[in-house]
Structures are given as structure tokens and as C-alpha cells.
Amino acid sequence: MSLQEWLSIATKGLAAEGRERVRREIEAHYEAAVEEASEQGLDTEVAQPTALRALGDCGKAQRRFNRVFLTEVEEAACKEMLRGNGFFQTEVGSWMMWSCLMIPAYTFPYNQMFLGQRWILPGLCGIALFVFWHVFSQSLSRFLNIPMALFAHAALSIPLTIALILCLLHGLQWASLISDRQAMVAQSDSVFLVPFILSPSVWVTFRMYRKVRGHAGGTATT
Structure with missing residues (x-):
């Protein structure tokens, strides 16, 4: 060869x-x-x-x-998404939408509606969120040139920061319930559910963030 x-x-x-x-x-x-x-x-x-x-x-x-590095498919998808205001609307709007959808996901009376199968609705929300971010990351993770990469670097900090703050808040909520065992048992689903749902999106977004941030400085031989 x-x-x-x-x-x-x-x-x-x-x-x-x-x-x-x-x-x-x-x-x-x-x-x-x-x-x-x-x-x-x-x-x-x-x-x-x-x-x-x-x-x-x-x-x-x-x-x-x-x-x-960028692939041809991702480059084409990114160019299409970044046309006009599509990137900002997708980025911010999607996180606002999922934040609203997660509220009933962990406060809904599952026992009454699903005969004790409390995992059904949270599971569906988690799957939908994971699929969304998987598809989104495939089209957004790499960019063609440095100006696009720098723009994406700044924009990707928005959902990553929101996700980390939400996880931190729920962690603090869990910590506040440790002293009250009865309240902890009653609220355990809501405390652990949101970090569970957010974890795939945090992982995908952070991975995408690192790739875009390192786009200008990455090398092929390292």
C-alpha cells in the first residue's frame, strides 16, 4: 500500500x-x-x-x-441549520421546550394513571430527549471553518450551562432531603429523574462542545 x-x-x-x-x-x-x-x-x-x-x-x-474532524454529511447539515436564525432558535427553543416537558414528567401522578408503573412517562421523555440530542449532535458537532467553529463554541455553552445548572439544583434538592427520610422517599423519583433524563444530553453536548472548541487547534497526528 x-x-x-x-x-x-x-x-x-x-x-x-x-x-x-x-x-x-x-x-x-x-x-x-x-x-x-x-x-x-x-x-x-x-x-x-x-x-x-x-x-x-x-x-x-x-x-x-x-x-x-468534520465529515461531509455533518458539514452539509450544519450549513443548512446555520442558515438564517435556525441555529439559535433550535438551540435555545429546544432547551426551553424540554425544560417545560420535564416538569410534568417528574410531578405527574403515575401511580393513579399507570397502575404503579412510574417509569413509563419518564422513560418515554428520556428516550425522546436522547434521540433528539443524538440527531442534533450529528448535524451540529463539527463545522467547516474557524469562524463557524468559534460561533458554535459560544452558542453551545448555552445548553451545556443550563443542563449543568439543572443537575446542580436537583442535586441540592436531594441533599436537602437527606435529613428527612420520609420526604426523601416521597420525592426520590423527582430528585433522581431529571439528572437521569438530562445525562445523555449533557454527555452528547459536552462531547460536541469539546470537538468544536478544539476544531481550530486539533491535529491529525495526536
């Missing part, structure tokens, strides 16, 4: 900017390895395969690059 064949597999599906960045960095790393091997007395025919093997498996490299 040649270097270009390795790169074509490793950068498959990446957006143009990410693909070019990976190619530049890998080619520079490869050339430096070949030069170092040549200085040690190895022939070029031996140095080049050695340097290529040092790059590792191209399939694993592709998965690693897809976690760090």
Missing part, C-alpha cells in the same frame, strides 16, 4: 478542510520519518514502508479522524 492509498482510506468521508489538514500533517509526518530512517542508513525502498507502517492501521485512523 502506498501513502496515497493509505490517505484515501483514512480521510474517506471527511469534509474538504479536514481532509486537506489530515493530508498535510500525515504527509509531513511521513516525510520526516523517511528522512530520519534514511539518515540512519536505510535505503529508500526500506524507509518508506517502515514509515508507512508507523502510521498505523488506516481504518482505525479513519475512525479517529471522524471523531475529530
